[in-house]
Amino acid sequence: MTEIINFIGNHQEIIFFIILSVFVGVEVIGGVPTVLHTPLMSGANAIHGVVIVGAIIVMLNADPGDYLALTLGFLAVVLGTLNVVGGFVVTDRMLEMFKKK
Amino acid sequence: MQPEFLYSLRTIAYIIASATFIIGLKRMGNAKTARNGNLIAAVGMTLAIIASIFIHVNKTPEGYETVETPGFIYTLIFAAIVIGTVIGWLTAKKVQMTKMPELVSMFNGMGGACAALIGLMEFHHNLNNTGALIAIILGLIIGSVSFSGSIIAFLKLNGTMNKPIRLPSYNIINTVVMIGVFAFGAHMIFSGTQSTTLLYLLFASALVYGILFTIPIGGADMPVVISLLNSFTGLAAAFGGFLYDNKVMLTGGILVGSAGTLLTLVMCKAMNRPLSNVIFGAFGGDSAAGGNGPDVKGSIKDMSVADVAVLLNYSKKVVIVPGYGLAVAQAQHIIHELEVLLEERGVEVKYAIHPVAGRMPGHMNVLLAESNVDYGKLVEMDDINPEFEQTDVVLVVGANDVVNPAAKTDPSSPIYGMPILEVDKAKHIIVNKRSMNAGYAGIDNLLFYDPKTSMLFGDAKKVLTEVVAELKTM
Numbered sequence: 001m002t003e004i005i006n007f008i009g010n011h012q013e014i015i016f017f018i019i020l021s022v023f024v025g026v027e028v029i030g031g032v033p034t035v036l037h038t039p040l041m042s043g044a045n046a047i048h049g050v051v052i053v054g055a056i057i058v059m060l061n062a063d064p065g066d067y068l069a070l071t072l073g074f075l076a077v078v079l080g081t082l083n084v085v086g087g088f089v090v091t092d093r094m095l096e097m098f099k100k101k
Numbered sequence: 102m103q104p105e106f107l108y109s110l111r112t113i114a115y116i117i118a119s120a121t122f123i124i125g126l127k128r129m130g131n132a133k134t135a136r137n138g139n140l141i142a143a144v145g146m147t148l149a150i151i152a153s154i155f156i157h158v159n160k161t162p163e164g165y166e167t168v169e170t171p172g173f174i175y176t177l178i179f180a181a182i183v184i185g186t187v188i189g190w191l192t193a194k195k196v197q198m199t200k201m202p203e204l205v206s207m208f209n210g211m212g213g214a215c216a217a218l219i220g221l222m223e224f225h226h227n228l229n230n231t232g233a234l235i236a237i238i239l240g241l242i243i244g245s246v247s248f249s250g251s252i253i254a255f256l257k258l259n260g261t262m263n264k265p266i267r268l269p270s271y272n273i274i275n276t277v278v279m280i281g282v283f284a285f286g287a288h289m290i291f292s293g294t295q296s297t298t299l300l301y302l303l304f305a306s307a308l309v310y311g312i313l314f315t316i317p318i319g320g321a322d323m324p325v326v327i328s329l330l331n332s333f334t335g336l337a338a339a340f341g342g343f344l345y346d347n348k349v350m351l352t353g354g355i356l357v358g359s360a361g362t363l364l365t366l367v368m369c370k371a372m373n374r375p376l377s378n379v380i381f382g383a384f385g386g387d388s389a390a391g392g393n394g395p396d397v398k399g400s401i402k403d404m405s406v407a408d409v410a411v412l413l414n415y416s417k418k419v420v421i422v423p424g425y426g427l428a429v430a431q432a433q434h435i436i437h438e439l440e441v442l443l444e445e446r447g448v449e450v451k452y453a454i455h456p457v458a459g460r461m462p463g464h465m466n467v468l469l470a471e472s473n474v475d476y477g478k479l480v481e482m483d484d485i486n487p488e489f490e491q492t493d494v495v496l497v498v499g500a501n502d503v504v505n506p507a508a509k510t511d512p513s514s515p516i517y518g519m520p521i522l523e524v525d526k527a528k529h530i531i532v533n534k535r536s537m538n539a540g541y542a543g544i545d546n547l548l549f550y551d552p553k554t555s556m557l558f559g560d561a562k563k564v565l566t567e568v569v570a571e572l573k574t575m
Contacts, residue, residue, distance in 0.1 A: 081185025
């Protein structure tokens, strides 16, 4: 129990950060018309592609002799890029159709 | 340059990127600013990626240190980004609008797999740090579930995997497997094991759970599942951010995690079903087995293309109800042509959009916008329902469950309580369907037996083209 309490004390910044971010996420989506749910889901999908940053960090820290790690890291960067690029481009294509004529 | 300066520069890039994610999501909530919002978020993402690649400085208790990375690793990173960009770009550009939901699901799965791979690689670097291990293992589990679940959702949406597959008492099996996976994860964190075999076994069991989780859920509920898996991937990205103390991963991940969860709940609300019902008691499942469907009275009336054309031509007000069948038949252009033709002859034409028509909320809007249908003609359910009484003809194209009166009248129906388009109040109803097969929910539709209803059988694109041709001769 003491450990958990101390963990919270030692990580308070990040915990405040997480709580605030959760509320921002909820607020930012509130009141969105049904029409935009699909593009919004797709846009959010592209944003979690930020996980690619983690894949890049893994690659930068990888031991140059560890071929397994390099292969997995390479794969992770490819997949992350697919998520980011594909996600934003698809969302743009969907939204292009909503433009005022 | 000073390592401290570079570190701060990267931090600034991350702050800007985080802000663009929030602004981007906010702007995506409004039709006018949505495209711009997406672009803003994309610019921020690019900035974060560039900063992560080029500024490799670690902050240690002793100060800041620039880390030297061998050149070939940079080559590998660039090669990976080029491959991902080319494939992602081409797929996203080439795919037909009707296939969008599948594609979103597929890209979501890629992000999940990326998070899972990070967990696989980081495990052995953090054996003595319980906090980091928690983030690694949770990221691995959630990322894997999101990956395999998204692939199943993809297969279901593109029709490869048609029917929900339910093992006997799948709910119990799934719950047991879920608890098992998390217990296994806890073991990996707290036992101090270094076994690579166990790590990969955990990866495999999380993948299996993702499959088990998605496989019993029917195709009609896939949008909800994709939205849920989307927020899972966000969560997995956030665990990555916790692991590296990387704030941009944290903001991006948590934003999507919370926004995605809310979006999921909003979608469920549109179907008037709690989320638990979507996941544990899928449509037509055990709970609905008691009702043998509605008592079918009356018979089906067939109508010829010529009669449909005459009826439409002499109406004052026509409401079109599009459904997934319209998307499948690629009939969005011909329906617009029909609408324009009728409007030219003084018929008022509107489209009634049910919140869950198609395979994703907003699916029909995207599709009809593609064929240049005026945004103002798309009317949402609550606004159009009072208008049906003054409507001469309702033309239902490839929609079924969203117009099934059983949702209002038959408490034993699995869709009972779902808000529907009350088309049975109109003077005439024409239903275009390929066959008499039941809708996605797998239940009979009393509307088809209504004396005011006529059926127009055939592929939507083909028969509507014939109707338009017929109208032009009048």
